[in-house]
Amino acid sequence: MSTLKRFLKWTGLLLLLVIGAIVALVFARHDRTFEAPYPDIAASTDSAVIAHGEYLVNGPAHCTGCHTDKQHEAAYLRGEAVPMHGGYDFVLPFGHVYSRNITNHPEKGIGRLTDGEIARTLRYGVGSDGRAIIDFMPFYMLSDEDLRAVISYLRTVPGEPNDPPRTEFNFIGKALMAFAIEPMGPLDAPRPSAVKRDSTAAYGDYLANSVANCAGCHTQRDLTTGAFVGERFSGWSGMEGMNGTFFNTPNLTPHATTGRMAEWNFDTFRNRFRAGPVQPDSPMPWVNFARFSDDDLKALWAYLQSLAPVDRDPGPIIARIED
Ligand code: HEC
Ligand code: HEC
Known part of the structure; x- marks a missing residue:
């Protein structure tokens, strides 16, 4: 074998090893988890707090359009009430991200989450399973009062059993999740209490x-x-x-x-x-x-x-x- 051929053989092998190692790392790390505190925020049953939460969710914080599905899009655009049972398919270059069911259903919706888990997702971008939430919801600086109002209202939304598909990342998406995408909510910035x-x-x-x-x-x-x-x-x-x-x-x-x-x-x-x-x-x-x-x-x-x-x-x- 000529020196050149031997060189090509070894660099080829080395390259394969490096690619293999990267692929293995991507698969090992794409579901890595992050730490963030659970904010000390508990839902209230006070009607004024719930009313303010209803206003934020259906108004300025616009949770509804993203948290319904394609079938309800036309009704949403007509200004009708739509179920916040999730499933809207956001098609991105790195995969499909589906909005979640945020009705108070005990298994499929946020009924299965604690107030602290919901608050942590919205404040720090860390999901209930510890994974980084894709940055669709920059509510990281909401005041304690508003975060409490939003969660208090969500607790009153009757549960719907819809179970949206899990987010599907392609290889690029998995690589981004493994190395690049991190929770976006700053850990150390002080949030106003009101x-x-x-x-x-x-x-x-x-x-x-x-x-x-x-x-x-x-x-x-x-x-x-x-x-x-x-x-x-x-x-x-x-x-x-x-x-x-x-x-x-x-x-x-x-x-x-x-x-x-x-x-x-x-x-x-x-x-x-x-x-x-x-x-x-x-x-x-x-x-x-x-x-x-x-x-x-x-x-x-x-x-x-x-x-x-x-x-x-x-x-x-x-x-x-x-x-
Ligand atoms: C999700 C993206 C998005 C958000 C959030 C958003 N905008 Fe817009 N805005 C657009 C787009 C796209 C247009 C142009 C199309 C249209 O007019 O709807 C627009 C248009 C506008 C216009 C011009 C409308 C006209 O008819 O001339 C104003 C004013 C405006 N936005 C203000 C705001 C304000 C204030 C906020 C926050 C309360 C806001 N936008 C939030 C995407 C957004
Ligand atoms: C621009 C679209 C968009 C808006 C607006 C939006 N969401 Fe989301 N939400 C999503 C998507 C997409 C996901 C899934 C993200 C992921 O899995 O990485 C999600 C996930 C969640 C989760 C995690 C649920 C779970 O099962 O762990 C909660 C809670 C949530 N949203 C609540 C809200 C609330 C409350 C509002 C309004 C204050 C809101 N969202 C506004 C798109 C949106």
């Missing part, structure tokens, strides 16, 4: 960034890591919506020419929210946001108006449509 609910920009800041996730869709993101790469609230060019429609989400900063709302006043803003969805394939949960109270809309408006204007034109609302 945030004063009024119509100020300070409360609007909390609503926009910790509850309604406006920045999550209105800021340019890197799709593989989810990292924010543009200036906050200045719009995301090419965000994927439903049915193959890609959107350029508008610039919400008060910039005189590139800000979507440059010529709006509070009434225009409120009327737009009350109107619900206009673009059929928009992922913005307008149906839930139509339920924002007037005071909360005032707070949001005050906050958005207080942002530094950013001169950025994300492009026309509809970026492109793919089959």
